[in-house]
Every structure is written in structure tokens, then in C-alpha cells.
Amino acid sequence: TGGADYRPMNEASLPAYLAGIPEVADRLGGTSVDWTVAEVGDGNLNLVFIVRGPTGVLIVKQALPYVRLVGDSWPLPLDRSYYETQALLTQGRHAPGLVPVVHHFDATMALVIMEFLTPHVIMRKGLIGGVEYPRFAATLAEFMAQTLFKTSDLYLPAAEKKAQVAVFCANTELCRITEDLVFTDPYRIAKLNHWTTPQLDDIAAEFRVDGPLKAAAQAMKLKFLSQTEALVHGDLHSGSIMATADDVRVIDPEFAFFGPMGFDVGALIGNLILAYLSQDGHATAQDPRIAYRAWILRQIAEVWTLFEARFIELWNTEGKGDAFVAELFADDAGRAALAVEQKAYMRRLFEDTLGFAGCKMIRRILGLAHVADFETIADPDVRARGERKALRLGRRLVVDRTRFADVDALCAAVVEAA
Ligand code: ADP
Ligand code: MG
Ligand code: MG
Ligand code: MG
The missing domain is CATH 3.30.200.20 (Phosphorylase Kinase; domain 1)
Incomplete structure (x- = not known):
């Protein structure tokens, strides 16, 4: 090449x-x-x-x-x-x-x-080490709201949006990695798949014949293939975040393309859930990680809540794109109707987020590329216990993504899964 x-x-x-x-x-x-x-x-x-x-x-x-x-x-x-x-x-x-x-x-x-970012550390390493990052949720919420809103039709004139889509539209090989490794290979026999064996052999086989799960994962794949909503980072996991106690940065956007916004939000939240469910493997007698797990759970709720609020705020103050022409909603009835539409929009984005989060969790356990959160757990039985919980919850998020009332329901499901 x-x-x-x-x-x-x-x-x-x-x-x-x-x-x-x-x-x-x-x-x-x-x-x-x-x-x-x-x-x-x-x-x-x-x-x-x-x-x-x-x-x-x-x-x-x-x-x-x-x-x-x-x-x-x-x-x-x-x-x-x-x-x-x-x-x-x-x-x-x-x-x-x-x-x-x-x-x-x-x-x-x-x-x-x-x-050069210094003394920043890859956040995934921090999550394994039990380090809290006070600026994480606010920074990632701001990053996602700004980058997703301002590359969408809610902000850009149509011709400008199309010109930006054209810049990224040939990043097809990187997209194909995601299409295959995230949405397809975990559900079939594929040469590069691997998992903690023999502990997870049963659930890996079960997923390969799970019709509703495979259909739901492919429905998420169709969104990934066809929705040109915004410039997504495309690989927004905790290994693409570098942090210190007072600064948080996002790196490594080589998978960027115009795709569904929920892919970024879901990648982030799915990886936080993996971090949460791996904590048993990192607990010690001195530090059982109880408080730390609670911190991770709060980040899941906060990052979504702050993202949603900021996104709507940007829409109301800078919504000058060709979608939802502001002039049409300047009167009281218009404002009320737009608010209803915005609520539906964020609800749809939340459901996408859950679906993509679930796909990302499953592929990190049954597919090619795994996460250090689990890989660094030496005892395979302990590792597999956490991974099985993540697979079960991941399945729920993909298949039942429309059934979670809100982010508190998601957090309750995470606690229940553990
Ligand atoms: P890859 O695309 O191969 O995953 P990354 O962009 O994620 O590459 O970078 C790999 C590693 O290099 C990161 O995990 C981090 O440790 C280090 N790194 C990358 N970019 C920076 C940066 N701007 N400042 C400091 N370290 C960095
Ligand atoms: Mg990578
Ligand atoms: Mg990369
Ligand atoms: Mg990387």
C-alpha cells in the first residue's frame, strides 16, 4: 500500500x-x-x-x-x-x-x-491501577458533544457537511476492521478469535447460535455502515484517552469517519463497564476496590448526563445547520415541539449508545483484540468470571437496548451484572 x-x-x-x-x-x-x-x-x-x-x-x-x-x-x-x-x-x-x-x-x-502529552498516562492503565480522574466525565462529555454536534447537520450547512464527509469517506479499510471484528467475527468461527478457554467455550458457542443477538448486532452494524451523522472518533475507548489528575486528552482517531454518534458514546461507556467488571481481578486485601467500582459507575452516569445536557445546549444555542431550521421554531408552539423532538433524538442516541456498547464489550472478550483490563488478570478462572458477566450484560445491551429507561437503569444493570 x-x-x-x-x-x-x-x-x-x-x-x-x-x-x-x-x-x-x-x-x-x-x-x-x-x-x-x-x-x-x-x-x-x-x-x-x-x-x-x-x-x-x-x-x-x-x-x-x-x-x-x-x-x-x-x-x-x-x-x-x-x-x-x-x-x-x-x-x-x-x-x-x-x-x-x-x-x-x-x-x-x-x-x-x-x-507530547506529559505526565499523562493511558486511562486504561489508570483504571486497572485504581486511579480516579476528576476531570474525566466533564472532559469526555465536552469532547463528544462538541465534536459530534459540530460535525452534524444540526450545526453545519448541508454543502459543508457533505464536503467533510467526502474528506473521510475513503477510510474504508479501517471501517472494515470495525465492521468485521466488532459486528461479525465474534458471532462466527473466525481464525483470529480467541477467548479464555475452556472457561468460556460454552458461552462462545451459545453466542454463535443466538439468533436474536446476531440479528441485533447486525442491526447495529447496519447503523455503522449507513448513518452519516457526524465525524466519529471511531476508537474512543479508555486506551485512546490520556489523563492526569487535572487534564484529560483524546488521542488516536485513525478510525475516524462520518458514522453514527452512538458509536463513540457506546465505545466509551462499554469500556467503562469492562473496567468495572474487571475490578474483582485487581482487588487486593488492602484495596478491595469497592469505592473504586462506585467511582467508575458514577463516571458512566455522569458522562452520559453531561454529554446529553451539553449536546442539547449546543443545539439550542448554535443549532444553525440545515436540519431543524431555527426560524421554524421561534414561537412558543415551535419551541415546545422542538423540545419534544430533541428528547426523542437523545432517546434514540441513548439506545444506539447501549447497542454499540454491548457490541464493543462482546468483541473484546470473544474477538481478536482484547483489553488489558481483563488480560492482566493472571488467574484464568477469575478473569473468565468477569468476562462472562460482561458477555451476559453485553448481550442484554445489544438485544434489549430499547428497554432501558435511562442511564440509571443502565447503572443498575451494571451493578446487577457484577
Ligand atoms: P495506535 O494507533 O497504534 O494504537 P496510539 O496513538 O494509541 O497508537 O499510541 C500508542 C501509545 O503511544 C499510546 O498508548 C501512548 O502511550 C503513546 N502516545 C501516543 N500519542 C501520544 C502523545 N501525543 N503523547 C504521549 N504519548 C503518546
Ligand atoms: Mg488500538
Ligand atoms: Mg490506533
Ligand atoms: Mg491506540
Whole structure:
């Protein structure tokens, strides 16, 4: 998939390359012999380097022409680096300060140079370690409300929306990963599937013949394939969030495309539920994680509640798009009718959120890519106990997504599942 001039960087070759980009060289300071490089990528797909110079530190993220997790038998287009850069720029415009600043993009090398976040830690690691992040719910609610609302037809003129859709519409290979790995493979025999075995063999087999579950998961897949609602991050799990006690940022939007808003909200909430249900495996005699589980549960409720309120607020104050033309609702009857419509809109988005959350939970246990929340639990029986609870709850969220009254009902189901 790479052009002729593409070459994967390594710690030895990167400084000479960076020396050729004056703006970047200036930030690092000194000359290339003064720069140290460390490859720190822990993701499934890409190379990530930290480059330190006398006056600055930068992140260099480069796409590889294949899936890093699997190897060169699974090719993957390099242009995902372009989509990641475009998404970071768009998100940075709508949610300033909530994503890393982009310094440079090189299409040939499929490489983006961005702000180094420090002392930020990947939130999934914090969730495993029992760390509370006071800014999490407010920041993610703001990030999702701003980026989803302001790339939707509620905010954008139709022609501008269509132009933005066109920018991302060829990110098809990354979408296909989601289409296959999230919505289809967990429900069939697939070469790359794996799970805690033999503990979960029975439920994995059960899901493969569960008609209502398979139909509901495919209904969510149809939404993912066909709904061009807003620019979604596309991979908004706790491993794509970096946090400190007073700052929270979103990284890694290479899966970005115009899709259903609930996919982002559901990914986030589904991963919080996985974190909650994995806590038994991280509990110790000194720290049984009771209070910490309660904290996670509050984040689920808060992130949804704050997101919903902020989204409606943006709609009422900045709803200047071609959908729901504001002029039509300026009188009392119009305002009341619009409020009813907004309520129905958020209800539909809530149901999408639950459906996508459930799909994401199931695929992290029966599919290719698992989560450290469970993988770091050494005892397979303890791990499988939590995973089974997540599978049962995930199924409920997908199949019964219209039956949850509100986010409190969701939280009650999480507590009940544990
Ligand atoms: P992938 O697409 O391969 O998952 P990520 O963008 O998630 O790559 O980055 C992998 C890891 O690199 C992250 O988990 C994080 O530890 C580190 N990282 C990525 N971007 C930054 C950044 N801007 N600042 C600091 N660390 C980062
Ligand atoms: Mg990542
Ligand atoms: Mg990843
Ligand atoms: Mg990624």
C-alpha cells in the first residue's frame, strides 16, 4: 500500500529525517546529534516515537503498511495517518485543548508529528491501577458533544457537511476492521478469535447460535455502515484517552469517519463497564476496590448526563445547520415541539449508545483484540468470571437496548451484572 518513497522509521533513522523539517528541528533545539528517540508504541497498529531535544519533546506516529498486532500477512493502508491528522485538526478546532496539537504531517511517510502529552498516562492503565480522574466525565462529555454536534447537520450547512464527509469517506479499510471484528467475527468461527478457554467455550458457542443477538448486532452494524451523522472518533475507548489528575486528552482517531454518534458514546461507556467488571481481578486485601467500582459507575452516569445536557445546549444555542431550521421554531408552539423532538433524538442516541456498547464489550472478550483490563488478570478462572458477566450484560445491551429507561437503569444493570 505504500508509495515508493515510504520507509518505516526506526530510532536510528528518525533524527536525520526530522532534521529536514525546520519547524520541527527548531522545536527540538540543538542539532540531530542532541536528540534521543524511543519507540513507545503499545497499540495494535502503528509506530510511536518520543523524540527529546534540548528545548522540546515531540511524538512521531507513523503508520505501518500492515497490522502491527498480526504482522505483514494483514496489509493496511498507510493513508490512515492522513485521516488521523484530519480528525485531530477537526477535533482540535471544535474541542480546543482536548486533543494533542498537530505540528507536522508527511503523507509520503504516513507520519504525523504532534504534541507530547506529559505526565499523562493511558486511562486504561489508570483504571486497572485504581486511579480516579476528576476531570474525566466533564472532559469526555465536552469532547463528544462538541465534536459530534459540530460535525452534524444540526450545526453545519448541508454543502459543508457533505464536503467533510467526502474528506473521510475513503477510510474504508479501517471501517472494515470495525465492521468485521466488532459486528461479525465474534458471532462466527473466525481464525483470529480467541477467548479464555475452556472457561468460556460454552458461552462462545451459545453466542454463535443466538439468533436474536446476531440479528441485533447486525442491526447495529447496519447503523455503522449507513448513518452519516457526524465525524466519529471511531476508537474512543479508555486506551485512546490520556489523563492526569487535572487534564484529560483524546488521542488516536485513525478510525475516524462520518458514522453514527452512538458509536463513540457506546465505545466509551462499554469500556467503562469492562473496567468495572474487571475490578474483582485487581482487588487486593488492602484495596478491595469497592469505592473504586462506585467511582467508575458514577463516571458512566455522569458522562452520559453531561454529554446529553451539553449536546442539547449546543443545539439550542448554535443549532444553525440545515436540519431543524431555527426560524421554524421561534414561537412558543415551535419551541415546545422542538423540545419534544430533541428528547426523542437523545432517546434514540441513548439506545444506539447501549447497542454499540454491548457490541464493543462482546468483541473484546470473544474477538481478536482484547483489553488489558481483563488480560492482566493472571488467574484464568477469575478473569473468565468477569468476562462472562460482561458477555451476559453485553448481550442484554445489544438485544434489549430499547428497554432501558435511562442511564440509571443502565447503572443498575451494571451493578446487577457484577
Ligand atoms: P495506535 O494507533 O497504534 O494504537 P496510539 O496513538 O494509541 O497508537 O499510541 C500508542 C501509545 O503511544 C499510546 O498508548 C501512548 O502511550 C503513546 N502516545 C501516543 N500519542 C501520544 C502523545 N501525543 N503523547 C504521549 N504519548 C503518546
Ligand atoms: Mg491506540
Ligand atoms: Mg488500538
Ligand atoms: Mg490506533
